[in-house]
Amino acid sequence: MMLRAENITGGYGEALVHRDISLSVDVGEILVVAGKNGCGKTTLARLLAGQNPVVSGRILRGDTDLTHQQNWQRKAQGIVYMAQTQFVFDSLSVRDNLSLAEGNEAELSGYFQLFPRLQERQDQAAGTMSGGERKILGFVATMLQSGDVYILDEPSEGVQAENIQKMQSVIQAKVDQGKAVILMEQNLSMIEALAHRVLMLGSTGLEFELKGQGITRAALLEGLRV
Amino acid sequence: MVSTLLVSLFLLLALIAVPIFGSSFLAWQLGLFLLYGVAAQGVGLAWGAGGFLPLGNALFFGGGAYLSAFALKATEGDLWINLGAMLGIAFLLGGLAFIVGMVLFRGKAGSGPSFSLVALALVLIFSQLANSATGLTGGFNGFSGYQPLGNLDAFGNFYFVIVVLVVVVTLALLLVHRLPIGLLLRAMVANEDRLALLGFAPHRLKAGVFAGSAFITGLAGGLYASHQGIVTPQAIGFLLSAEFVIWAAVGGRMHPLGPLLGAVAIGWLSSELRDSVSWWELAVACIFLVVVLLFKKGSFQIVETAINLARRAGLVPRTARHAVILTPPNSKAAEPISTIRFRDIHLQAGAVRILNGVTIELVDRGVLAVIGPNGAGKSTLLNALTGTLPVTGGDVFSGEIQLTNRRPHEVLSYGIGRKMQIPSIFPGLSVAENLRVASFAGRFKPWDFFMPQAMRWQSPMVRRVLAGAGVAFDTGTNDDAQILSQGTKQVLEFLIATAAEPRVLLLDEPAAGMSPTESQEMVRLVRAYIELTGASIVLVEHDMKVVEALSERVAVLHFGEVLAEGKFDEVRANPKVQDVYAGGHK
Numbered sequence: 001m002m003l004r005a006e007n008i009t010g011g012y013g014e015a016l017v018h019r020d021i022s023l024s025v026d027v028g029e030i031l032v033v034a035g036k037n038g039c040g041k042t043t044l045a046r047l048l049a050g051q052n053p054v055v056s057g058r059i060l061r062g063d064t065d066l067t068h069q070q071n072w073q074r075k076a077q078g079i080v081y082m083a084q085t086q087f088v089f090d091s092l093s094v095r096d097n098l099s100l101a102e103g104n105e106a107e108l109s110g111y112f113q114l115f116p117r118l119q120e121r122q123d124q125a126a127g128t129m130s131g132g133e134r135k136i137l138g139f140v141a142t143m144l145q146s147g148d149v150y151i152l153d154e155p156s157e158g159v160q161a162e163n164i165q166k167m168q169s170v171i172q173a174k175v176d177q178g179k180a181v182i183l184m185e186q187n188l189s190m191i192e193a194l195a196h197r198v199l200m201l202g203s204t205g206l207e208f209e210l211k212g213q214g215i216t217r218a219a220l221l222e223g224l225r226v
Numbered sequence: 227m228v229s230t231l232l233v234s235l236f237l238l239l240a241l242i243a244v245p246i247f248g249s250s251f252l253a254w255q256l257g258l259f260l261l262y263g264v265a266a267q268g269v270g271l272a273w274g275a276g277g278f279l280p281l282g283n284a285l286f287f288g289g290g291a292y293l294s295a296f297a298l299k300a301t302e303g304d305l306w307i308n309l310g311a312m313l314g315i316a317f318l319l320g321g322l323a324f325i326v327g328m329v330l331f332r333g334k335a336g337s338g339p340s341f342s343l344v345a346l347a348l349v350l351i352f353s354q355l356a357n358s359a360t361g362l363t364g365g366f367n368g369f370s371g372y373q374p375l376g377n378l379d380a381f382g383n384f385y386f387v388i389v390v391l392v393v394v395v396t397l398a399l400l401l402v403h404r405l406p407i408g409l410l411l412r413a414m415v416a417n418e419d420r421l422a423l424l425g426f427a428p429h430r431l432k433a434g435v436f437a438g439s440a441f442i443t444g445l446a447g448g449l450y451a452s453h454q455g456i457v458t459p460q461a462i463g464f465l466l467s468a469e470f471v472i473w474a475a476v477g478g479r480m481h482p483l484g485p486l487l488g489a490v491a492i493g494w495l496s497s498e499l500r501d502s503v504s505w506w507e508l509a510v511a512c513i514f515l516v517v518v519l520l521f522k523k524g525s526f527q528i529v530e531t532a533i534n535l536a537r538r539a540g541l542v543p544r545t546a547r548h549a550v551i552l553t554p555p556n557s558k559a560a561e562p563i564s565t566i567r568f569r570d571i572h573l574q575a576g577a578v579r580i581l582n583g584v585t586i587e588l589v590d591r592g593v594l595a596v597i598g599p600n601g602a603g604k605s606t607l608l609n610a611l612t613g614t615l616p617v618t619g620g621d622v623f624s625g626e627i628q629l630t631n632r633r634p635h636e637v638l639s640y641g642i643g644r645k646m647q648i649p650s651i652f653p654g655l656s657v658a659e660n661l662r663v664a665s666f667a668g669r670f671k672p673w674d675f676f677m678p679q680a681m682r683w684q685s686p687m688v689r690r691v692l693a694g695a696g697v698a699f700d701t702g703t704n705d706d707a708q709i710l711s712q713g714t715k716q717v718l719e720f721l722i723a724t725a726a727e728p729r730v731l732l733l734d735e736p737a738a739g740m741s742p743t744e745s746q747e748m749v750r751l752v753r754a755y756i757e758l759t760g761a762s763i764v765l766v767e768h769d770m771k772v773v774e775a776l777s778e779r780v781a782v783l784h785f786g787e788v789l790a791e792g793k794f795d796e797v798r799a800n801p802k803v804q805d806v807y808a809g810g811h812k
Contacts, residue, residue: 034741036713037741133600158768160810161811162599
């Protein structure tokens with residue numbers, strides 16, 4: 001098991017968003033967390049990545065207990081996180097943003113082929129790129145980082161369909177290498193294309209789980225019904 | 227309002243009691259601390275409500291003191307003439323501060339530390355002048371030999387003049403917190419860019435706050451001249467400026483009573499310790515450190531926490547405010563305007579050419595969808611209309627009206643509203659307060675800043691949506707807007723942008739971060755808006771289902787140029803478009 005959360009409870013300060021949520025993601029698995037707006041996908045990602053402290057429960061990476069580790073300590077344990085907002089350093093150039101990810105050259109040139117705009121705009125400050133381009137930069141900078149579990153909070157938001165498909169190929173390649181991915185998403189096409197398992201979050205916590213062939217647009221829409 | 231009056235009345239009675247039950251020396255001493263306290267309230271106004279740190283406010287204190295001393299010498303004795311002169315001097319200082327504020331805050335550089343440093347430089351210049359211009363100010367020895375205000379005894383009745391100043395200033399500041407201007411200032415500190423798009427000029431508001439701060443501090447300085455009987459360069463120096471800031475920080479800059487409390491408490495403590503403890507400054511510094519580290523909002527936070535606890539325990543009754551909703555006056559932004567046309571728009575930022583000659587016309591009533599690959603210049607096209615980025619060539623017209631390179635706070639008055647790509651709301655304000663600020667937009671007359679009834683305005687657009695089903699503020703509108711999910715923030719910002727009912731509405735990816743079902747909710751909101759207002763809308767969106775459902779016409783942008791334009795189906799069938807942009811849906 002790559003990452004396991006056992007009965008975690010937490011939120012923002014006194015405002016608890018999640019109570020007793022358990023989940024796990026395995027080697028080579030893409031776990032999607034779906035659910036309608038405001039059900040706490042982002043909060044769950046933040047709890048797992050160590051952005052917000054958990055009030056109770058445990059978060060385990062293999063035998064290592066991450067529960068009381070800070071976000072940077074969890075990164076050292078191989079937990080890589082891309083936030084929904086604020087995922088690049090706006091005042092740094094594209095090049096510097098990518099350098100900070102400390103990825104290897106071969107991987108980077110592969111990403112440049114997929115997203116040529118990033119290579120063309122290396123000297124541009126990340127903050128002056130368009131919203132979608134920034135999202136792609138943040139995504140690439142996240143995937144360049146070395147780690148075992150990638151927690152991605154809505155990487156598709158504001159990205160054109162072609163580029164979403166390219167993102168999907170990058171995510172697929174990661175899990176083919178034996179990494180694990182936890183993906184918070186609203187984009188049903190992306191979920192259908194990628195997910196091995198879908199956890200549906202509702203107002204009362206995890207409502208149901210879809211697996212393999214059961215992951216269909218109709219089943220997902222059922223869970224998202226307002 | 228009642229609690230505001232009660233607090234002020236209590237303050238008045240407590241201060242009046244001092245010379246009755248204490249000695250006249252005690253009252254004299256307290257009078258000095260109170261004057262310092264009022265000056266610190268001026269600092270608190272700028273720092274707490276305006277969000278900028280005035281490091282040089284002794285400029286206005288000392289300026290008020292010197293000018294008042296000159297005036298007292300020239301107009302000896304008559305109380306009313308003296309008072310009139312002092313008020314005139316405070317207005318003069320306020321006016322100067324407004325001009326300085328307009329110059330500094332208009333440029334982007336003025337908002338942050340550079341403002342504080344310029345203020346610091348000014349106080350250093352004037353304290354040097356006070357020291358050197360011995361013929362005018364008496365230099366190091368100070369300026370004296372004038373009669374106090376109305377020939378009042380500094381150890382006697384003059385104390386009551388100070389009490390009146392303290393109570394009036396405190397009452398005024400407490401009222402400001404309750405009036406629309408107070409809410410607007412909090413909104414400004416939370417998100418200047420959003421407030422500008424609602425038609426309020428942040429630099430003007432800040433310059434106004436700075437003027438108020440200078441006015442209050444100048445009044446305190448004016449009375450200080452009478453209280454001391456001598457004005458020395460110490461009254462205009464950097465050290466005193468820093469002390470104002472410390473008193474405001476220790477007492478609490480967010481509440482009008484905080485700085486007053488800080489100045490009196492620290493002044494008192496210093497005078498007590500000075501005689502008995504040899505390292506008394508160290509003790510004061512330690513208190514400063516402890517308060518600043520433990521209570522971010524100053525020691526007044528303790529009082530507020532206590533009140534909140536008492537309220538929770540039911541000891542203090544809750545007052546239901548703004549219960550009755552008022553229909554606001556019509557919005558300027560809702561007036562009909564001619565179709566907006568972009569002609570050969572070029573926009574270059576640094577070496578990057580984002581727009582390369584875009585010529586496009588909006589749809590009169592309904593949606594023009596702008597689609598295209600990431601980085602094609604879609605958001606930038608909207609920026610060209612709201613003045614967020616200056617265009618480098620071409621122009622934008624509405625009929626005969628030139629709209630090119632207007633500043634962001636000007637565009638709403640031409641009927642243009644905007645929803646940003648990353649939802650731009652007022653964090654730290656509740657959802658209800660966010661909507662209240664939005665309901666001011668386009669409808670405010672200058673006097674409405676101070677009209678309590680404007681706090682009860684609710685835009686008809688907002689009311690309609692809140693009354694309808696399916697809007698995501700399930701938990702009510704009292705939550706901090708900051709903790710809303712991304713998708714709910716999108717809905718909130720849509721409401722903020724449409725509250726003024728602008729005839730032209732720019733929507734930048736309104737359905738980003740929403741599920742397919744919620745995206746359809748957004749489609750319904752946009753349709754309802756068009757029905758209500760007949761607005762002309764520009765929609766940037768990647769979800770083709772949303773584009774198909776809403777658009778009258780579609781323009782495809784690629785590398786900053788219009789690649790194709792037409793009906794949705796025509797554009798989708800265009801092979802040139804298919805080459806660069808397939809489009810998809812969630």
